[in-house]
Amino acid sequence: MALPPQSTSTTAPPDELPLELLHGELIFSGILLSKDKEGDINELLSKLEFIGFSTGYRLIERLLKDSTRFKDELDTIKFICKDFWVAIYKKQIDNLRTNHQGTYVLQDNCFKLLSKISATKQYLEHGPKFLAFTCGIIRGALSNLGISSVVVAEISTMPTCRFHITIQRAT
């Protein structure tokens, strides 16, 4: 379903720059500069993803302090798309789709962490690196809510990106 797009989504007030800059630095000097073999970079990325995980895990605790209990899974995901996303990226997810079988696709048309990088193909191959952290955040938030999931992200054209959340049903 489509969520009402936020008017303030494109223009970035300065107060959110720090996150972007920090994150950018993390990626650039933390990962890209480590001129090592592919395996090493993946390792670093997964570390970053885990950092995201625990960040989300702890963050959700606070964000949900005053909200009521969720009705169901979809309710939770919606929260991620709205309040949660706003809390981090000052905008909502632009589009949420689901197959009602535990797969959700969150689309952000102007993902903050990519918005400053490029609108062209210039750095496209680096794009994914900038999503690992956020994937972790989502996964962490959900897992603290008792939903274990796998989150993967894809970039079609910068700075648009999609997060695919696949819920792992306890079998």
Place this chain on the structure above:
Amino acid sequence: MRSAVSVILSGTAPEQNMSYPDYSQTPLDHQSLLVVVRHIGRQLRTKQFNRAFERISRINQLKVFDSQNQARHIWIRYLRGYPQENNDWGDFQTHRKALGLITVGQCNSQDEFNELCRIHESLKVGYAFTLYDSRCILFGLNQDGTLYEESHSSDISPCVDPADDGFHKKNESNSGSPRDSAVSSTAMPDSLQSCSNSGGSSAPSSIGGIINIPKKSTSSDSLQNYLETPNEDTFDSVSEDSSSRSESVSATIQYARMEQEAGLAGGQVNADRQSVDKQSTEPKSLVAPTNFKARTLFYPTMEHSQTLETDIEEFIASLFWILESKRMDKLGLRKADRHLLLNSLCAPFEKKDFVGLDLESKNNKRRADGRLKKQLGDLSLQAGLLSEAISHYHSAADILKSVNDWLWLAGALEGMCSASVACLYPQLRRSPTLQRNSSLQGSELTKYKVAAIGTTNSLPPGLDPEQIGGYKPMIKNCLTPAEILEKYREAVTHYGKYRQAGIIETEASIKAALVLIEQRQTLHAADFLQNAVFISLQLTEDEKMQRFNALSELYTKVGFHRKAAFFKRVAAMRCVSPHNPHPNWALCHSLLLQLLEGYKLSLNPNEISTYNFYGWPRLQMQVMQELVGTAKRKGNNALATRHMTFLVHAMLPHMSRDERREFAQQLEALSKDAEGLPVPLAIDNGLIVPPVHLQHTPSVKVFKLVPPTPHLKPEKVEDKKLEEASPFVYTPFSAHRDRGAKDVTKAEFSWVEGELCEVNVILENPLPIELKVSSMCLITEGVKFHVNSNVISIPAESNMFPATLTGKPLEPGTLRILGYSTYTLGVKSNIRLKNMKNMLFPHIDVEIVPALPSLDVSTSKPKSEFFSSFSDSVVTSASISLLMGETQECTVTLTNTGKVPIEHLEMKMDSRLDKQILDIFKWSEDNIMSQLPIQPGASASFTVYIYGVGDFIGQPDNSNTVDNSSVSSLPVSNAPSVDGPSSLPSRLGAISDRLRPKRTESSASNRSSVKSGGGSSVLSFPVRSPKVSMASNVKNYEAVLNLKYSGGPGFKTGHFRRCGVAFNVEVSPTLYITKWDTLPGESPAQFYLVLDLWNATDHEMEVQYAKNKQILVEKAESCRIPVPVDRCPMTNVEKGKEEQACCEHIVTNVDLKWVLPECSGKATMQGIRLTPPMVQLVTVSPIHWEITINGESVKPEEIRFDAGEMISVNVWLRNHLKEALEDLSLSLDCFQDYQNGRCNYKLDSRFAVIGNDSVLIPEICPGSSFQHALSMIFFVPGLYKVDFKCNRKSSEDCVWKFNPPLDIQIN
């Protein structure tokens, strides 16, 4: 009276103690008739009784057809005992009345029979006011009442008299076939009548209905008479006194009893008839005592009682009819008379209030009316008329509410609920077969709850589709689930207003809870239970215990396992509370065991670890402690220890420091009485407590097998051929290696039979006290393995405590190490690797190879303090220091310290250095081999000869630099002998010489070799202080003598061991040949090798350089010696190889012996290089000169002539070589030598030559010679020299001179 006393005597009767709630009650019990079944007499064994009870209670439902020929479903509830007080509540709730009594007994004699009858009677007295009818079932008698003997059991068993048969058919085929119903209706003619006149029936008619009973009763008497000796008056009197006894009981009961007997007559008569007939024929049939008026049912044995069921059904039917009739009567009562019943319509505790109550008051009338309605409701509910019951209840409720009769209102409400429940949840009825077993119910209900959880978005609880479908059609104004909940609430609250109604309230709450569980409204259920908990009842500890236990089971049903566990525990505490006169520890213990699950505990240590979470540690610890305590108190020390062990093992992570100490000490104390053994314990209640192993005290951090030390490591001979043949051929060795790669459980090394094997462990002691492990050893399987247990004591809270577990394999094969066992805190535990968290594999296999000898090696030389051990199997070392060229001996002694002889021995000298080593060490193999085998304890020895090699040629300190580098890469010996530069022209060498000091810092081998070139050059002079060089000249050689040995069984399987002796040889320089040159010798056959010797030692040195030629060289001095050497015959030396040939010639022919005060040695010329001119001198020249002057062959001294005198010279050249010499030119030069290094060749005016002063010689064939003659005349006196030389045209390089030149003195 006696009977009553006898009741007391009969003991088991619970009537005596105060009444308590019946926790097993369900709402549906409102609808059932209560029948008490009692075990009487001692002959009947309890097991038998239970079987009987089982059979009876199977008949818990009966379908009867009433007067309108409608099917009525009658439910029966059987109880083994029923407290009279509860019975007294029967008027309040009729289902509490014990309507029937069945006694079961066995008798084998008349007086036993009498006794049983008496007991039966006395029991009847107990329920006198409520009892409708009773039966006395006696085993051991035939149908006819005669004693039963085993002998004719056979003919009895088939005997089934038709009447019973008929009954049988009828009752079991109650499925409503018209014939049967007909029978049943005809069976009750007058009850039909009484029934026919409905609600508004007038008293007379109904009386009439009863009136005509006596007439019937005669028949009933008569049939009694068949049983007993007919005696009217006794009977009457009894009936009278019984009636007189029951003053308050309405007469109807009296009648009812008769009536019922009458009613049954129809069915029973003929049976009795037959029994009569039998009786008449059988003399010895038992006779019941005169006052016995109960129906007796005789059965030979449990097996021969096919008719039991039918008889019971008949009995039930009778009960029903009485009930029905009573209902009718109540129904038929005139409004006017109702209030009269008020006395009978009251709860026990109300009675006193009602004394002298104004029955006429309107209020009381209404009250009575309401109560009656209520009771009617009860009755019709029991009589199987649900809808009527409900309507009665409704009206009752309305009336009672209006008169504030709360108690009865509550009753009505509860009734209403039960009725509705009967409609909605018939499945609530417990099956008679299911015995009340908490665990079972727990499990089944948890399943249930899970299901409930599973259906998340279903209809609200209690509105499950099937239920909706269930009750809608059935009955009007039946309550909805929600209403039921409400009514129950209301009822319970009303009950709550009466202290005396506590039990009722409790039961109501429980029933409500059951219903709500059925509705899956667990929270409500919990509320009701909660409420039940707080109702204060006067109960004994024992009853309290039962109460809490019951609650706990109910909570389990609700699915509240923690609460259930909580109450279980409270119940358990009750068993042993100090107020309890006789505490029951065993019971307490078993109760505690039941609650473990609720707290996520399991006595199986393996399970505890598998729980995804550990529950509530604090509570678990508490419970475990209590278990320990109770186990101890009930005297099962082993069990106490086991529990304590478990506590320490499983709860350790959650314990505080103090707790750890505390529990550890407790465990130690407990295990003093009963040590903990690793075996399952069986508790008296059949439970098996699995063994607990103390895995954490101490816990093993590292568990590592120790490979044998390198020199003892057994190795397998690798079968080269096999491996090369094809990689697919199996060879144990390679196979082993492969497996080693794949599975880690196989150790890469192997141990040796009969030798000590070690496993290193690192232990952690989590306890704040010192932990004494009185025995710790390995657990193994496979080959025989003798383990040594060792005592360890680990300081408090040390987490890195190393220890070693040892053992001896007693046979070859594969040893599997499974784990280790400890005995600590008085507990013996076996810990398996597979249970250890940090272990990767479940076990470790080690190969045990057959016994091998072990070798101890010693040498006669001192051990060297350091050697670079490039072979780790080195066991000892010898350091030898000798001088260049010296030779020493070293004796090596081999001792067999093993248990098997050394049969096989191989020796090899290995070194990082090159083959030069072979020059250093020498020994004789055969000598050693001859000494084999070396028996255990014996020893063998042999000698190694060590020669101090060194380069005498060249510069000490360049060899020194080489020496340094030799350690790194380049072998020493290469240095001097390296390539080209040696053949460099001398000046260059000199230059390089001067440059040396700068270069030595960077001692790269190639540079050093350059210098060595310089060194070996002719004209170089040493630029260095000998002192410095002295120190730096010592060379070290390291070599290891590797011994490969084997013997005994190990040898046969191709195993061996290796050990090594490290030799550390240091060679200090003696003398150096710094410069050398060649000079022509006295004879052309000889030449002088002129050497500059430099004494590098700090002693005076004598050098013998030729036979009886020696010279003393001061220390650090050099001196020059001429060594006469025969020339090197250049025979069969191909071109270009001359120099090499010459060097070899010199090396072999020159030998210098040096002698120092204490030792002596030889110096070799190895490595000497020669420049072409030298080679010339060394070699015998191919051309042999022969010159005559005036026919005389020349002498070396000068020849005198006068000026102008003609001198004729003849020159012969002979060719020594194999091949011909071609294109030679012979020429002579005449010159004057001014002795100042200048020669004057311009002598044209001073002499003349007659003939050619130079000729070309085309060729001189081998062996042949060429002659040239000429004459010369000198004109001026003086000293002239004449030089003949001959050279090849082709190459200028080789020139042969005749030397010395001729000296000619002209005067």
Place this chain on the structure above:
Amino acid sequence: MAVCVCVIGKDNGPIYMRSRSRADELSQTVEHNLSQMAFRGVTANTELQYNFIVSSALDIIEERALVGSSASGYKGNPSLHPSASGGAVGSIDGQQLATRELYLGALTAREEYKVYGYMTNTKIKFVIVIEETSIPLRENDIRTMFRKLHSAFCDLMSNPFYLPGSSINSKRFDAVVTSIMSGQ
């Protein structure tokens, strides 16, 4: 007056337990311990007792949470007073809303104390045992207590040194709990 505050983790194991009464130290011998445990009745007011109370309260928390999530019927008021019960039945839908909030209300009521429950979205449960005193606490007071507790917990979660799910030993958290128990 709050006498016991307990935090229970996702897996229903306690991660924080604090009660007014001094912790009952371990008894010296099994026998002694035994007499002690026999003495401990239903109302023995020891720290252990609170453990028992809270743990059994968990049952109800779970149940309510379940009911709440499975959007069905009951959140009620444990007292069996007719009026209250009437309310319970009448206001089923209203109660559904009630479960959506984190505060679970009173779990069990006894003469001497009441047990209140609260569950965060992340399945962390807070339980507070209130001693019944002359001045009964108002529902709102309880709510504020829980809210304080919850925000304290959030702060704790934001502390990188606290490993989520591990037992809590944070001075800061302690302080908050103390303030709650001392009743301001």
